[in-house]
Amino acid sequence: MASDTLAADREGAIQLLRDVGLRVTGPRLEVLQLLAAEPHQDVESITEAARSRLGTLTSQAVYEMLRNFMETGLVRKFERPGRTAVFELSGPPHQHALCSQCGRVANVEVELPPAPMKGLRGWRIGDTELVFLGECPDCRGRRPK
Missing domain, CATH: 1.10.10.10 (Winged helix-like DNA-binding domain superfamily/Winged helix DNA-binding domain)
Known part of the structure; x- marks a missing residue:
């Protein structure tokens, strides 16, 4: 919005x-x-x-x-x-990447797959949230090589 x-x-x-x-x-x-x-x-x-x-x-x-x-x-x-x-701010639908080290969040634009129907009998899915977990560039740069 x-x-x-x-x-x-x-x-x-x-x-x-x-x-x-x-x-x-x-x-x-x-x-x-x-x-x-x-x-x-x-x-x-x-x-x-x-x-x-x-x-x-x-x-x-x-x-x-x-x-x-x-x-x-x-x-x-x-x-x-x-x-x-x-x-x-609310805006166009998007997903997020989350750094597991520092907690930094970044927006990610990705096409979501359809909800799997197996195991969801009777469910009506209203929204899907996909979060990519990993390390941001800053945290990766601080890691000893």
């Missing part, structure tokens, strides 16, 4: 909030613009960056904003097992 280019500028972020029926506030605009500039941020990173520009902002306020954004389809949450979740 949300587009990185649309939320990257202030007017685009204002329109996104209005389109989903959320009140336009400085903190909401800041969080949307932070996610447009750098996806896959956790709540603490978002809070710190927004606080540096706005002055005061609590993690609880950011959690509440992100919850509202997810409910309206503006933002998606990506769970990283054993680590904090990260957030990104």
